[in-house]
Amino acid sequence: MGLNKKSVDDINVKGQKVLVRCDFNVPLKDGKITDENRLVAALPTIKKLISDGGKVILCSHLGKPKGEPKPELSLAPVAARLSELLGQEVKFAADPEVVGPNAKAAVEAMKDGDVILLENTRYRAEETKNGEAFSKELASLADVFVNDAFGTAHRAHCSNVGVTAYVKTSVVGYLMQKEIDFLGNAVENPVRPFVAILGGAKVADKLNVISNLLEKCDTLIIGGGMAYTFLKAKGYEVGTSLVDDEKIDYCKEMMDKAEKLGKTMLLPVDTTIAASFPNPIDAQIEVSVVGSDAIPADMMGLDIGTKTAELYADAVKSAKTVVWNGPMGVFENPILAKGTIAVAKSLAETDATTIIGGGDSAAAVNQLGFGDKMSHISTGGGASLEFLEGKELPGVAAANDK
Numbered sequence: 001m002g003l004n005k006k007s008v009d010d011i012n013v014k015g016q017k018v019l020v021r022c023d024f025n026v027p028l029k030d031g032k033i034t035d036e037n038r039l040v041a042a043l044p045t046i047k048k049l050i051s052d053g054g055k056v057i058l059c060s061h062l063g064k065p066k067g068e069p070k071p072e073l074s075l076a077p078v079a080a081r082l083s084e085l086l087g088q089e090v091k092f093a094a095d096p097e098v099v100g101p102n103a104k105a106a107v108e109a110m111k112d113g114d115v116i117l118l119e120n121t122r123y124r125a126e127e128t129k130n131g132e133a134f135s136k137e138l139a140s141l142a143d144v145f146v147n148d149a150f151g152t153a154h155r156a157h158c159s160n161v162g163v164t165a166y167v168k169t170s171v172v173g174y175l176m177q178k179e180i181d182f183l184g185n186a187v188e189n190p191v192r193p194f195v196a197i198l199g200g201a202k203v204a205d206k207l208n209v210i211s212n213l214l215e216k217c218d219t220l221i222i223g224g225g226m227a228y229t230f231l232k233a234k235g236y237e238v239g240t241s242l243v244d245d246e247k248i249d250y251c252k253e254m255m256d257k258a259e260k261l262g263k264t265m266l267l268p269v270d271t272t273i274a275a276s277f278p279n280p281i282d283a284q285i286e287v288s289v290v291g292s293d294a295i296p297a298d299m300m301g302l303d304i305g306t307k308t309a310e311l312y313a314d315a316v317k318s319a320k321t322v323v324w325n326g327p328m329g330v331f332e333n334p335i336l337a338k339g340t341i342a343v344a345k346s347l348a349e350t351d352a353t354t355i356i357g358g359g360d361s362a363a364a365v366n367q368l369g370f371g372d373k374m375s376h377i378s379t380g381g382g383a384s385l386e387f388l389e390g391k392e393l394p395g396v397a398a399a400n401d402k
């Protein structure tokens with residue numbers, strides 16, 4: 001699925017007001033940004049628009065202020081950090097209404113090449129309802145709209161979808177384009193063998209991802225909490241492990257589907273077990289490794305086992321494209337992170353195109369220091385999942401076609 005959307009390379013914004021929807025939804029602790037990946041990822045588009053001589057008006061949501069101003073969710077710290085990263089002032093247009101008198105005055109005062117940042121778009125209750133009035137207010141600030149917020153592309157809100165109805169030109173930014181090129185090529189046009197690795201907590205969260213990827217990939221690897229529902233579907237005792245009982249039939253269907261399509265589906269052959277879930281999550285716990293068909297009734301599976309980690313790493317070795325979403329175990333606990341580390345390491349060591357589908361797996365890969373060894377780490381967990389499900393993202397669909 002090549003991206004057939006106009007991008008910032010197809011327009012000339014000299015002297016024009018450009019509203020750019022970014023994804024500045026960064027984690028904050030005591031007013032400090034603890035992970036600035038999303039800010040760094042937004043820079044190429046912003047720099048391009050500055051160098052073209054546009055008046056660059058940035059906007060984003062941050063957290064869930066639920067439609068009212070919440071000082072702890074103000075984007076002010078983002079403006080300060082962005083100024084440093086850009087080496088140019090990013091003026092913060094503080095305004096409880098987002099597009100109120102202050103913001104309008106700040107836009108009026110802009111010169112070509114200036115950058116301002118609006119307040120958190122979710123200070124307005126209409127934002128997440130895609131309301132008309134706020135969409136029009138946002139559009140009234142600008143001549144051109146650029147959507148570079150992949151992290152919210154799976155939602156239709158005022159600041160990424162509604163606004164496009166009221167501006168003449170809507171295009172995508174470089175980050176959006178990169179996300180879609182990587183994820184799109186991997187799923188629709190992969191260099192084979194294509195290995196997809198799915199983990200995380202529950203089967204129910206990833207029903208359509210499992211089904212869609214099974215059609216596209218050569219090998220589907222299952223780990224994490226979701227593996228135990230598959231093992232139970234095979235008739236194994238899974239003890240007190242996480243199980244989606246209503247999804248057992250679904251897992252059987254998927255195993256049948258894999259067989260019919262001639263695809264390889266790998267499930268854990270052994271598993272790391274403990275007497276209970278660690279509490280607190282990083283507590284020292286006693287674990288042992290048993291065969292997947294030998295989990296005692298009173299024990300809980302919390303990570304893939306050592307043989308499984310080797311099996312999965314071998315599958316990655318022979319792949320040319322790898323997509324990974326979801327940890328292999330309770331990676332927040334160092335004792336239960338071994339499976340996730342082994343898989344991350346195998347991805348780091350291969351020459352294959354490696355794509356991390358955001359969320360926990362992205363956090364794990366970065367935490368482990370393998371971030372720069374991956375071909376692409378998606379900035380959007382939910383959006384990348386919907387993409388892997390084969391869905392069209394409303395935030396992308398709303399941009400002008402080429």
Ligand code: ATP
Pocket residue numbers: 199200201202205224225226242301302303325326327328329330331332357358359360361362381382
């Ligand atoms: P996101 O939805 O943010 O993209 P993700 O898809 O990477 O995240 P989730 O489905 O949210 O992953 O699941 C991650 C969680 O699953 C982690 O907190 C991890 O501790 C938990 N988990 C992994 N394996 C197990 C297991 N065997 N038992 C219980 N929980 C598990």
